[in-house]
Amino acid sequence: MARNELQRHSYAHRVVHWTVGLSFLLLLLTGLAFSYPSLFWMTTILGGGAAARVIHPVAGIVFSVGLALMFNKWVREMFLGQLDWKWLGAIKAYASHDRAAVPPVGKYNAGQKLFFWVESILGAVLLLTGLPLWFPADFGADFLVLMRLLHYLSALGAGLFLIVHVYLSTVAYPGTLRAMLYGRVTAGWAKLHHPLWYKEKTEH
Amino acid sequence: MNLSDSSLALKRISASPEPVAPGIRQNPEIAKLVDISRCIGCKACEIACKEWNELKVEPTHNFGSFQSHVDLSPDTWLLMRFNEVEIGGDVKWLIKKDACHHCEEPGCLFACPAPGAIVQYENGIVDFNQENCIGCQYCVAGCPFDIPRFNAETRKVYKCNMCIDRVEAGLEPACVKTCPTNAISYGTKDDMLLLAEDKLEVLNNRGFQNAALYNPEGVGGTHMMYVVPYGDQLKEYDLPESPVAERGAISALGAIKTIGAFLFGAGILATALHYLAVGPDTPDENSHGEG
Numbered sequence: 001m002a003r004n005e006l007q008r009h010s011y012a013h014r015v016v017h018w019t020v021g022l023s024f025l026l027l028l029l030t031g032l033a034f035s036y037p038s039l040f041w042m043t044t045i046l047g048g049g050a051a052a053r054v055i056h057p058v059a060g061i062v063f064s065v066g067l068a069l070m071f072n073k074w075v076r077e078m079f080l081g082q083l084d085w086k087w088l089g090a091i092k093a094y095a096s097h098d099r100a101a102v103p104p105v106g107k108y109n110a111g112q113k114l115f116f117w118v119e120s121i122l123g124a125v126l127l128l129t130g131l132p133l134w135f136p137a138d139f140g141a142d143f144l145v146l147m148r149l150l151h152y153l154s155a156l157g158a159g160l161f162l163i164v165h166v167y168l169s170t171v172a173y174p175g176t177l178r179a180m181l182y183g184r185v186t187a188g189w190a191k192l193h194h195p196l197w198y199k200e201k202t203e204h
Numbered sequence: 205m206n207l208s209d210s211s212l213a214l215k216r217i218s219a220s221p222e223p224v225a226p227g228i229r230q231n232p233e234i235a236k237l238v239d240i241s242r243c244i245g246c247k248a249c250e251i252a253c254k255e256w257n258e259l260k261v262e263p264t265h266n267f268g269s270f271q272s273h274v275d276l277s278p279d280t281w282l283l284m285r286f287n288e289v290e291i292g293g294d295v296k297w298l299i300k301k302d303a304c305h306h307c308e309e310p311g312c313l314f315a316c317p318a319p320g321a322i323v324q325y326e327n328g329i330v331d332f333n334q335e336n337c338i339g340c341q342y343c344v345a346g347c348p349f350d351i352p353r354f355n356a357e358t359r360k361v362y363k364c365n366m367c368i369d370r371v372e373a374g375l376e377p378a379c380v381k382t383c384p385t386n387a388i389s390y391g392t393k394d395d396m397l398l399l400a401e402d403k404l405e406v407l408n409n410r411g412f413q414n415a416a417l418y419n420p421e422g423v424g425g426t427h428m429m430y431v432v433p434y435g436d437q438l439k440e441y442d443l444p445e446s447p448v449a450e451r452g453a454i455s456a457l458g459a460i461k462t463i464g465a466f467l468f469g470a471g472i473l474a475t476a477l478h479y480l481a482v483g484p485d486t487p488d489e490n491s492h493g494e495g
Contacts (some may be wrong), residue, residue, distance in 0.1 A: 004489070034340070035461055037219040037319050049318050049338035050359060095478070097485045137344040137354060141311060141450035144345045149457055156464045160471045167475040174486050188487035 004187040006201050008179040013073055017180055019066035023059045024162070030056040031155055057134040060127065067123040074116060077108055083196075084110035104195040111168075118161055125154040212372055216324040218316035231326040234371065235393040236380060236428045238301045239403050240441075241412070242387035245286065245299065247272055249379035249388065253282040253303075256367055256378035276302060278355035281364040282379060289440045298434065298441045301379075301388070304351045304364040306330050308424030311449035315346025328393065328427035329368050334360040348423060348447035366427070396429060403431045422448040 009017070030052045033042040043052035086103045087094070087110045093101035094111070108116075129151040132139050139147075169176045175189040190198035213231055216222050250272060254261065260279040264272050270286040285300040310330045313322040321336040322343060332343075332352070339359035344352045352363045367377035375381070376390040389399055400417045407415035416435025419425050430443070438445050 034317050036465065037317070040219070040319050043338075049336070053338040053340050054359070095482075097482050099485075133340075135341075137341045139345050141315065141346045141348070142453065144315070144342065145450060145453040145457060149453075149460065152457070152461060152464065156467065159468060163468075163471040163475060167479070171479060172475075172484055174484050186487060186489055188489035192485070192487040 005184045006187060006190050006198070007183055008185045008190075009183045011183065014180055014183055016066055016069045016073055020063060020070050023063040023066060024158070026059045027056060027063055028155070028159060028162075030059070035152060035155075057130065060130050060134075064123070064127045067120065067127075071120050078113045078116045080110060080113055084113060087111075099192070105193075105197075106200070107194055107197040109194070115161055115165055119158055122154040122158040122161075125150060126158070129154065212368075213326040214323055215326045216310070216313055217320050218313050218322040219319040233326075233328045233393040234391065234427065235306075235328065235396040236366070236377065237389040237391075237396040237399055237403075237431065238428065239387050239389070239431045240299050240301075241403075241407055241415075241431065241433045242385045243284070243299050243301075244385055244387075245270060245284065245297065246384060247284050248382045248384060249301070250280075250282050250284060252378040252382035253364070254280075256370070257281065257365075270297075276351065276353050276363075278353045278358075278360075278362040280353075281362065285442055287440055287442060289437065291434060291437065296434070298432075298437060300441045300443060301428075301430070302351075302442070303379075303428065304330065304366070305349050305423070306364075306366055306427035307348075307449060308426065309449040309451060311346040311348050311423065311451070312343035312352060313346075314449060314451045314454045315342040316340075317342060325368070327371065329366045329371065330427075331365045331368055332361060332363060334358070334362070337361055346450060348444060348449060393425075393427065400429065400431055407431070407433055418443055420444070420447050422446050424449070 029042055030046065032039050033049070033052060034040075034056070040049065043049045046052045046055055083103060083105060087105055090102050091111070094109075129147045132144065132147050133151060136144050169180070173189075173193065175186055176193075179185045179189075187198065187202075190201070253259070259281065262273060262277060262279055267274055269288075271284065273280050273283055276283050282301065282303040285302050287298040287300065289296050289298050306329055308328065310322070310324055313324055313330060316322045317340060318336055318338045320333055321338065322330065322332055324330050337360045339354070339361070341352075341354050341361060343361055344350075344354060352361045354361050367375075367379075370377060370381075380388045380390040389396060391399070397417075397419075400419075404415050404417060412433040414436040415431065415433050418430035418432055418435075418438070430441075432438070432441055432443070434440070
């Protein structure tokens, strides 16, 4: 490891993250094509509608397994404490990059923690509502429409949070993406975004 | 009247806007009328269906019924169901011609997410286009009559198309053509409704006081209608008493999806505007005490 760099995500964490991330992108692409006739052409990329219909649930299983592993790997670090509520109170300062007004946080800030919980819950709903949609023949029309609605709403919610997640971890906060790609962050990045974690890491 | 006129003009296409092509010409709606009281149970219609549509023969076995197959399948689009029911101390055969009813409001088409996989012609025939079918089977759940069947090998869904290739050429469907007792009639829907009235009168005179026309309103009426001698025993015929095409909920889902699309766009726009407003928060690598 280069000087002034800190290890943030282990290899296993990164593999799990990208398993979930890439399978979700595949699911979003095919799901949007199924949801919007005007986007149905996107199935062409995957070999047509029939192929997309085969791929979507299989990708869903990969996503679900990845999500379960992800939950298991991260959950201990994701419970909200007093510091987190203080941080949420100062979310406006965080959004406007008013560094001095943002309470110092540990390895994860409250936004990341909430993202974790929201995506975990929505992922579980997506799995539960997706199973009857995978094998719909024996269900009634009303029940299936309800499943389609819940599946769509949870996908929409997950998609909206994903936009924020991708935005913050790439262009908004330079130096973040490499944490998930190579596992390392710079000392400056750690001091800026996660000062308590930086302190904890460097004191040893 | 030439029933082949414009029979391939489209009225509805799955997962596509409608009306498809509002023309000035009024195309006649066609219909089959099945008079159960005239059926002698010969099943010639089943054979004619298999032959005309070149459907694979499936081995049958005796399962304690006069019926040929246990159920419809991707290769069996027409099945005469023989339900033995005791009425007035007598055992009666309540026969049902189990095949697509060609609903005016087709639940299968409304449920279908694949553009062009299910179409409804102006003459009322509802047809599946397997080349556009993605095999999701939503139509199977959307059908209030439990008609479409999924082929796990081809991953496509199949059902009766009312011999669209014959109808288009001005011929009657194969089952109609072959029926030796004229139990199945074919013509414009208006003519079939008139014919049904006559048939009901005859049945009433013969003592079938509950004889009824089965043309359920919940699906906007059908293009295969029945005259049933025991109209009070619909359940015993395996005919749903009030089938409904699920359309309102699908439309509501569509409206919600439109809102969702705007939210998704707004989300992307919001991040772009935020970036332009405050830009990136870049760490200072050489300073100390920052943060």
